[in-house]
Amino acid sequence: MIELRGVKKTYYTEGKETPVLFGIDFKIEEGDYTAIMAPSGTGKSTLLNILGTLDKPTEGKYLFRNRDLTELSDDELSRMRNKSIGFVFQLFNLLGRVSVLENVLLPLLYAETYPKEARERALRLLDMVGLGDRVHFKPNALSGGQQQRVAIARALINEPDLLLADEPTGNLDSMSSEEILQIFDEIHRKGRTIVVVTHERDVALRADKIITMKDGRVFSEERTR
Ligand SMILES: Nc1ncnc2c1ncn2[C@@H]1O[C@H](COP(=O)(O)OP(=O)(O)O)[C@@H](O)[C@H]1O
Ligand SMILES: [Mg+2]
Structure with missing residues (x-):
């Protein structure tokens, strides 16, 4: 589904150059549950943003279903992102002023058509979580774990093939974390491709495959089962 070839990323912010990724190569197969593990501050979010097409590599190739994404326009990219990719973040990123249901429906506000059955689907997803x-x-009337479950429902509203999660349990107690990880197990069982970035080994161990990064490069790849 995904192939990175020699992906490098350097930030140029306020005249300062910050090299973060030094040449990443890996593949992610359709239906796989992959964890990318690295310590804090070493480029996990950077890499996830590139996988999610929210940011572009400075160098290298990103192939998504054999299509070279570096050749797509921003419009084409955002259409593809909206249709194919769901995101879950460490800090949930919900809108505080609208209801849980409306939060789940938010990604559809950007879609060209708002399917009639969307509300039903949102309710079904909220049931699932x-x-x-x-x-x-x-x-704000929900616990952190519950907010993250809303975020998962929101990530799935467009029925994406790929779910990307950036430290999804990083702000949760161990019981809520377990609930989130169980939901990921279930989503994976239903056939979705999942990529989780984390610095926690016990979170990574829930995946089928762990890609460990070190110094902005892939250090190892291992199957967990
Ligand atoms: N927009 C940005 N501009 C400049 N530096 C950035 C930017 N985003 C991240 N960085 C830097 O890139 C490095 C990796 O950050 P990040 O990908 O967030 O790591 P992680 O998610 O593993 O904690 C850090 O040194 C961070 O300060
Ligand atoms: Mg991060």
Whole structure:
């Protein structure tokens, strides 16, 4: 599904050059559950943003289903992103002023057509993550773990093939983390491709494959089962 070839990333911010990724090569197969593990501050979010087409590599190639994404226009990229990729972030990134249900429907506001069955699908997803009785709550009336479950439902509303998660349990206690990881297991069982970046080995061990990064390069790849 995904292939990175020699991906490098250097930030140029306020006249300062920060090299972060020094040449990343790996493949992710359709349906695989992959964890990318690296210590904090070493480029996990940078890499995930590139995988999610929210940012571009400075050098190298990104192939998504054999299509070279570096050749797409920004419009084509955002259409492809909206259709194919769902995101879950460490800090949930929900809108505080609207309900849980409206948060889940948010990605559809950018879609060209707003399917009639979207509301039904949102309710079904909220049921799946165990929040069927809280759809009219505002996010701040929910625990962190519950907010993250809303974020997962939102990430799935467009039925993406790829789910990307950036330290999804980084701000949660161990019980809530376990609930989130169980939901990921279930999503994976239903056939979705998942990529999680994390610095925690026990989170990474839930995946089928762990890609460990060191100094902005791939250090090792291992199968967990
Ligand atoms: N927009 C940016 N401009 C400049 N430097 C950045 C930017 N985003 C991230 N960095 C730097 O890139 C490095 C890696 O950051 P990040 O990808 O967020 O790491 P991680 O997610 O592993 O903690 C850090 O040194 C960070 O300061
Ligand atoms: Mg990060």
